Protein backbone atom coordinates (compact mmCIF):
# COMPACT_ATOMS: atom_id res chain seq x y z
CA UNK A 342 0.00 0.00 0.00
CA UNK A 343 1.54 3.27 -1.04
CA UNK A 344 1.81 6.22 1.28
CA UNK A 345 -1.23 8.50 1.12
CA UNK A 346 -1.14 11.16 -1.57
CA UNK A 347 1.24 13.63 0.00
CA UNK A 348 -0.63 16.96 -0.17
CA UNK A 349 1.42 20.00 0.75
CA UNK A 350 -0.66 20.61 3.90
CA UNK A 351 -2.06 18.00 6.28
CA UNK A 352 -4.60 19.06 8.92
CA UNK A 353 -6.52 17.29 11.67
CA UNK A 354 -9.84 17.39 9.81
CA UNK A 355 -8.35 15.03 7.20
CA UNK A 356 -8.27 12.23 9.77
CA UNK A 357 -10.85 10.12 11.55
CA UNK A 358 -9.31 9.40 14.98
CA UNK A 359 -9.61 5.86 16.37
CA UNK A 360 -8.62 4.20 19.62
CA UNK A 361 -5.58 5.28 21.60
CA UNK A 362 -2.64 2.95 20.81
CA UNK A 363 -0.25 4.01 23.52
CA UNK A 364 1.49 6.81 25.26
CA UNK A 365 5.05 7.67 25.94
CA UNK A 366 6.93 10.32 27.86
CA UNK A 367 6.12 12.98 25.30
CA UNK A 368 2.84 12.19 23.72
CA UNK A 369 0.06 9.83 22.84
CA UNK A 370 -0.53 7.79 19.72
CA UNK A 371 -3.94 7.13 18.17
CA UNK A 372 -5.08 4.85 15.40
CA UNK A 373 -6.23 7.13 12.55
CA UNK A 374 -7.63 6.94 9.04
CA UNK A 375 -6.98 9.55 6.37
CA UNK A 376 -10.52 10.22 5.10
CA UNK A 377 -10.01 10.65 1.33
CA UNK A 378 -7.79 7.56 0.91
CA UNK A 379 -9.00 5.41 3.85
CA UNK A 380 -5.29 5.02 4.61
CA UNK A 381 -4.72 3.66 8.12
CA UNK A 382 -1.91 5.27 10.10
CA UNK A 383 -0.80 6.10 13.65
CA UNK A 384 -1.12 9.72 14.71
CA UNK A 385 1.36 10.76 17.40
CA UNK A 386 0.20 13.87 19.27
CA UNK A 387 2.70 16.02 21.17
CA UNK A 388 1.67 19.02 23.26
CA UNK A 389 3.77 22.11 22.55
CA UNK A 390 3.33 23.13 26.20
CA UNK A 391 5.23 19.99 27.23
CA UNK A 392 8.00 20.67 24.74
CA UNK A 393 8.67 24.30 25.45
CA UNK A 394 10.23 24.00 28.90
CA UNK A 395 13.66 24.05 27.29
CA UNK A 396 14.03 20.33 27.89
CA UNK A 397 15.62 20.06 24.46
CA UNK A 398 12.69 17.83 23.56
CA UNK A 399 11.53 20.32 20.93
CA UNK A 400 14.89 19.93 19.15
CA UNK A 401 14.50 16.16 19.57
CA UNK A 402 11.10 16.24 17.85
CA UNK A 403 12.49 18.43 15.08
CA UNK A 404 15.32 15.94 14.64
CA UNK A 405 12.89 12.98 14.68
CA UNK A 406 10.88 14.63 11.87
CA UNK A 407 13.93 15.71 9.86
CA UNK A 408 15.60 12.31 10.03
CA UNK A 409 12.68 9.85 9.96
CA UNK A 410 10.79 11.49 7.09
CA UNK A 411 13.70 10.83 4.73
CA UNK A 412 14.02 7.13 5.54
CA UNK A 413 12.45 4.27 3.59
CA UNK A 414 13.26 0.75 4.82
CA UNK A 415 10.96 -2.19 5.70
CA UNK A 416 12.41 -2.34 9.23
CA UNK A 417 12.14 1.38 9.96
CA UNK A 418 8.78 2.90 10.93
CA UNK A 419 7.78 5.41 8.25
CA UNK A 420 6.99 9.03 9.06
CA UNK A 421 4.64 10.15 6.28
CA UNK A 422 4.27 13.76 7.32
CA UNK A 423 3.54 16.18 10.13
CA UNK A 424 1.46 19.25 10.90
CA UNK A 425 0.56 21.35 13.94
CA UNK A 426 -2.18 23.52 15.39
CA UNK A 427 -1.96 26.17 18.12
CA UNK A 428 -1.37 23.66 20.91
CA UNK A 429 -0.16 20.42 19.38
CA UNK A 430 2.29 18.83 16.93
CA UNK A 431 1.05 15.79 14.97
CA UNK A 432 3.29 13.12 13.43
CA UNK A 433 1.67 10.90 10.79
CA UNK A 434 3.36 7.54 11.34
CA UNK A 435 3.09 4.08 9.79
CA UNK A 436 0.73 1.87 11.78
CA UNK A 437 2.56 -1.21 13.10
CA UNK A 438 -0.08 -3.93 13.20
CA UNK A 439 1.37 -5.93 16.10
CA UNK A 440 2.39 -3.08 18.38
CA UNK A 441 5.30 -2.67 20.75
CA UNK A 442 7.97 -5.38 20.69
CA UNK A 443 8.82 -5.09 24.39
CA UNK A 444 5.27 -6.19 25.23
CA UNK A 445 5.77 -9.34 23.15
CA UNK A 446 9.08 -9.92 24.96
CA UNK A 447 7.42 -9.48 28.35
CA UNK A 448 4.59 -11.86 27.39
CA UNK A 449 6.96 -14.56 26.06
CA UNK A 450 9.68 -13.72 28.67
CA UNK A 451 12.33 -14.54 26.06
CA UNK A 452 12.45 -15.41 22.35
CA UNK A 453 13.52 -18.77 20.89
CA UNK A 454 16.88 -18.54 19.10
CA UNK A 455 15.38 -18.74 15.58
CA UNK A 456 13.08 -15.76 16.31
CA UNK A 457 15.77 -13.70 18.06
CA UNK A 458 18.16 -14.31 15.14
CA UNK A 459 15.57 -13.12 12.60
CA UNK A 460 14.90 -9.96 14.63
CA UNK A 461 18.64 -9.24 14.96
CA UNK A 462 19.13 -9.79 11.20
CA UNK A 463 16.32 -7.26 10.53
CA UNK A 464 17.87 -4.80 13.00
CA UNK A 465 21.28 -5.18 11.36
CA UNK A 466 19.73 -4.51 7.95
CA UNK A 467 17.95 -1.36 9.24
CA UNK A 468 21.10 -0.13 11.02
CA UNK A 469 23.19 -0.73 7.88
CA UNK A 470 20.70 1.43 5.93
CA UNK A 471 20.89 4.15 8.64
CA UNK A 472 24.70 4.10 8.89
CA UNK A 473 25.05 4.35 5.11
CA UNK A 474 23.06 7.61 5.47
CA UNK A 475 25.37 8.59 8.36
CA UNK A 476 22.47 8.37 10.81
CA UNK A 477 23.27 6.86 14.21
CA UNK A 478 20.19 5.78 16.17
CA UNK A 479 21.86 5.75 19.63
CA UNK A 480 18.78 4.52 21.44
CA UNK A 481 18.29 0.94 20.26
CA UNK A 482 16.22 -0.92 22.88
CA UNK A 483 13.03 -3.04 22.88
CA UNK A 484 10.86 -0.02 23.84
CA UNK A 485 11.81 1.68 20.57
CA UNK A 486 10.92 -1.25 18.34
CA UNK A 487 7.45 -1.96 16.92
CA UNK A 488 6.15 -5.03 15.08
CA UNK A 489 4.38 -5.05 11.73
CA UNK A 490 1.44 -7.24 10.83
CA UNK A 491 3.73 -9.94 9.36
CA UNK A 492 5.89 -10.08 12.50
CA UNK A 493 8.65 -7.95 10.98
CA UNK A 494 10.20 -5.44 13.36
CA UNK A 495 10.39 -1.70 12.82
CA UNK A 496 12.75 0.72 14.55
CA UNK A 497 10.82 3.78 15.74
CA UNK A 498 11.55 6.85 17.85
CA UNK A 499 14.41 8.74 16.23
CA UNK A 500 14.41 11.30 19.00
CA UNK A 501 17.98 10.45 19.99
CA UNK A 502 19.39 9.73 16.56
CA UNK A 503 21.94 12.09 15.03
CA UNK A 504 23.58 12.77 11.74
CA UNK A 505 27.19 11.95 12.53
CA UNK A 506 29.18 13.84 13.66
CA UNK A 507 27.22 16.11 15.89
CA UNK A 508 28.11 18.08 19.01
CA UNK A 509 24.82 17.41 20.72
CA UNK A 510 24.64 16.46 24.40
CA UNK A 511 22.58 13.41 25.24
CA UNK A 512 20.84 13.95 28.57
CA UNK A 513 20.58 10.52 30.07
CA UNK A 514 17.04 9.49 30.72
CA UNK A 515 15.34 6.13 30.81
CA UNK A 516 17.32 2.95 31.24
CA UNK A 517 21.12 2.89 31.32
CA UNK A 518 21.16 -0.77 30.27
CA UNK A 519 21.76 -0.04 26.61
CA UNK A 520 24.41 2.66 26.92
CA UNK A 521 27.80 1.71 25.46
CA UNK A 522 30.92 2.19 27.67
CA UNK A 523 32.11 5.18 25.61
CA UNK A 524 28.90 7.01 26.57
CA UNK A 525 29.24 6.04 30.24
CA UNK A 526 32.84 7.15 30.60
CA UNK A 527 33.46 10.88 30.71
CA UNK A 528 36.26 12.17 28.52
CA UNK A 529 36.20 12.47 24.77
CA UNK A 530 32.67 12.68 23.45
CA UNK A 531 33.54 12.16 19.80
CA UNK A 532 33.07 8.44 20.36
CA UNK A 533 29.43 9.27 21.08
CA UNK A 534 29.04 9.95 17.36
CA UNK A 535 30.74 6.83 16.13
CA UNK A 536 28.28 4.43 14.47
CA UNK A 537 29.79 1.67 16.62
CA UNK A 538 27.55 2.75 19.52
CA UNK A 539 24.64 1.04 17.72
CA UNK A 540 26.66 -2.22 17.48
CA UNK A 541 27.08 -2.31 21.28
CA UNK A 542 23.32 -1.77 21.72
CA UNK A 543 22.66 -4.52 19.15
CA UNK A 544 24.70 -6.85 21.38
CA UNK A 545 22.65 -5.84 24.43
CA UNK A 546 19.45 -6.39 22.42
CA UNK A 547 20.60 -9.87 21.30
CA UNK A 548 21.31 -10.82 24.91
CA UNK A 549 17.95 -9.47 26.14
CA UNK A 550 15.99 -11.26 23.36
CA UNK A 551 17.60 -14.59 24.31
CA UNK A 552 17.87 -14.28 28.10
CA UNK A 553 14.85 -12.06 28.88
CA UNK A 554 16.84 -9.46 30.79
CA UNK A 555 19.64 -7.04 29.90
CA UNK A 556 23.26 -8.25 30.40
CA UNK A 557 24.27 -5.47 32.83
CA UNK A 558 20.93 -5.12 34.63
CA UNK A 559 21.65 -4.04 38.19
CA UNK A 560 21.39 -0.95 40.39
CA UNK A 561 22.17 2.21 38.35
CA UNK A 562 25.65 2.53 39.91
CA UNK A 563 26.49 -1.15 39.42
CA UNK A 564 25.07 -1.13 35.86
CA UNK A 565 27.48 1.67 34.93
CA UNK A 566 30.40 -0.18 36.55
CA UNK A 567 29.52 -3.45 34.81
CA UNK A 568 29.11 -1.76 31.42
CA UNK A 569 32.48 -0.02 31.80
CA UNK A 570 34.06 -3.45 32.35
CA UNK A 571 31.79 -5.37 29.93
CA UNK A 572 31.14 -7.50 33.01
CA UNK A 573 28.37 -9.95 32.03
CA UNK A 574 27.76 -13.65 32.14
CA UNK A 575 25.86 -15.50 29.42
CA UNK A 576 23.78 -18.43 30.72
CA UNK A 577 25.22 -21.81 29.68
CA UNK A 578 21.96 -22.77 27.90
CA UNK A 579 22.52 -20.07 25.27
CA UNK A 580 23.92 -21.71 22.09
CA UNK A 581 27.65 -21.30 21.47
CA UNK A 582 27.00 -19.45 18.18
CA UNK A 583 24.73 -16.91 19.92
CA UNK A 584 27.31 -16.53 22.74
CA UNK A 585 29.98 -15.89 20.10
CA UNK A 586 27.96 -13.09 18.45
CA UNK A 587 27.13 -11.41 21.80
CA UNK A 588 30.79 -11.55 22.89
CA UNK A 589 31.93 -9.99 19.59
CA UNK A 590 29.48 -7.10 19.93
CA UNK A 591 29.87 -6.33 23.67
CA UNK A 592 33.50 -5.29 23.23
CA UNK A 593 34.76 -2.21 25.11
CA UNK A 594 36.86 -0.90 22.22
CA UNK A 595 34.32 0.39 19.64
CA UNK A 596 36.70 -0.34 16.77
CA UNK A 597 36.96 -4.01 17.78
CA UNK A 598 33.18 -4.64 17.62
CA UNK A 599 31.85 -6.64 14.69
CA UNK A 600 30.70 -4.62 11.68
CA UNK A 601 27.08 -4.87 10.54
CA UNK A 602 28.25 -6.90 7.53
CA UNK A 603 29.97 -9.37 9.88
CA UNK A 604 26.77 -9.58 11.96
CA UNK A 605 24.69 -10.40 8.88
CA UNK A 606 27.10 -13.16 7.84
CA UNK A 607 27.64 -14.54 11.37
CA UNK A 608 27.00 -18.34 11.63
CA UNK A 609 24.19 -17.82 14.20
CA UNK A 610 22.35 -15.46 11.80
CA UNK A 611 22.97 -17.61 8.72
CA UNK A 612 21.79 -20.74 10.55
CA UNK A 613 18.40 -19.19 11.48
CA UNK A 614 17.57 -16.77 8.72
CA UNK A 615 16.02 -17.06 5.28
CA UNK A 616 19.12 -18.70 3.81
CA UNK A 617 18.94 -21.50 6.38
CA UNK A 618 15.17 -21.85 6.16
CA UNK A 619 15.22 -25.68 6.40
CA UNK A 620 17.56 -25.56 9.39
CA UNK A 621 15.34 -23.00 11.09
CA UNK A 622 12.21 -25.05 10.41
CA UNK A 623 13.89 -28.21 11.74
CA UNK A 624 14.80 -26.24 14.88
CA UNK A 625 11.30 -24.83 15.24
CA UNK A 626 9.74 -28.30 14.83
CA UNK A 627 12.11 -29.96 17.29
CA UNK A 628 11.75 -27.30 19.98
CA UNK A 629 8.06 -26.71 19.20
CA UNK A 630 8.61 -22.98 19.73
Ligand SMILES: Cc1nn(C)cc1-c1nc2c(-c3cnn(Cc4cccc(C(=O)N5CCN(C)CC5)c4)c3)c(Cl)cnc2[nH]1
Nearest residue numbers: 362363364365366367368370383436437438439440484498
Ligand atom coordinates in the same frame (compact mmCIF):
# COMPACT_ATOMS: atom_id res chain seq x y z
C1 LIG B 1 -0.37 -0.72 20.79
C2 LIG B 1 -0.68 -1.49 19.59
N1 LIG B 1 -1.37 -2.64 19.62
N2 LIG B 1 -1.44 -3.07 18.36
C3 LIG B 1 -2.15 -4.29 18.00
C4 LIG B 1 -0.83 -2.22 17.52
C5 LIG B 1 -0.32 -1.20 18.31
C6 LIG B 1 0.45 -0.09 17.81
N3 LIG B 1 1.02 0.87 18.57
C7 LIG B 1 1.67 1.69 17.69
C8 LIG B 1 2.45 2.83 17.89
C9 LIG B 1 2.68 3.27 19.28
C10 LIG B 1 1.74 3.25 20.27
N4 LIG B 1 2.29 3.64 21.44
N5 LIG B 1 3.55 3.83 21.22
C11 LIG B 1 4.42 4.11 22.36
C12 LIG B 1 4.71 5.57 22.42
C13 LIG B 1 3.75 6.47 22.10
C14 LIG B 1 4.07 7.84 22.18
C15 LIG B 1 5.33 8.27 22.56
C16 LIG B 1 6.26 7.33 22.88
C17 LIG B 1 7.58 7.83 23.35
O1 LIG B 1 7.59 8.86 24.00
N6 LIG B 1 8.76 7.24 23.09
C18 LIG B 1 10.01 7.85 23.56
C19 LIG B 1 10.69 6.91 24.46
N7 LIG B 1 10.92 5.63 23.79
C20 LIG B 1 11.56 4.71 24.74
C21 LIG B 1 9.64 5.03 23.33
C22 LIG B 1 8.91 5.97 22.41
C23 LIG B 1 5.99 5.97 22.83
C24 LIG B 1 3.84 3.65 19.90
C25 LIG B 1 2.99 3.45 16.75
CL1 LIG B 1 3.95 4.87 16.89
C26 LIG B 1 2.74 2.93 15.46
N8 LIG B 1 1.99 1.81 15.30
C27 LIG B 1 1.46 1.21 16.39
N9 LIG B 1 0.70 0.09 16.50
